[in-house]
Amino acid sequence: MKNLNEYPPRHASSLKVLLGSGRVPSKQMEGVVAIFSFLIGCMIGLVSAVVGWAGFDMSILSAFGLYLSVSLLVGMALILTTLHTLDHDCAEVDA
DSSP states (O other): OOOGGGSOOTTOOHHHHHHTSSSOOHHHHHHHHHHHHHHHHHHHHHHHHHHHHHHSOOOHHHHHHHHHHHHHHHHHHHHHHHHHHHOOOOOOOOO
16 A cells, blocks of 8 residues: 655645655755845845946946845845744753
């Protein structure tokens, strides 16, 4: 008889199916969140650099610096805000 616990159920979310388990561990989820956070940061940085270059007459080098700083700051801020919410494995420590 086939073990039904080996396969994800049909109603499982696509992220759970993609990662291959019924329960998504927080370490794998942190990696996914980090990738999407930096992608969102890069998009916001690109928009701010293009607006600065075209709208505010910045040089290309200044717009590139703005892109790098905004993309890194927004990406890291998104990662730091989600790290605490994904930490489900902590236990109370007796001192």
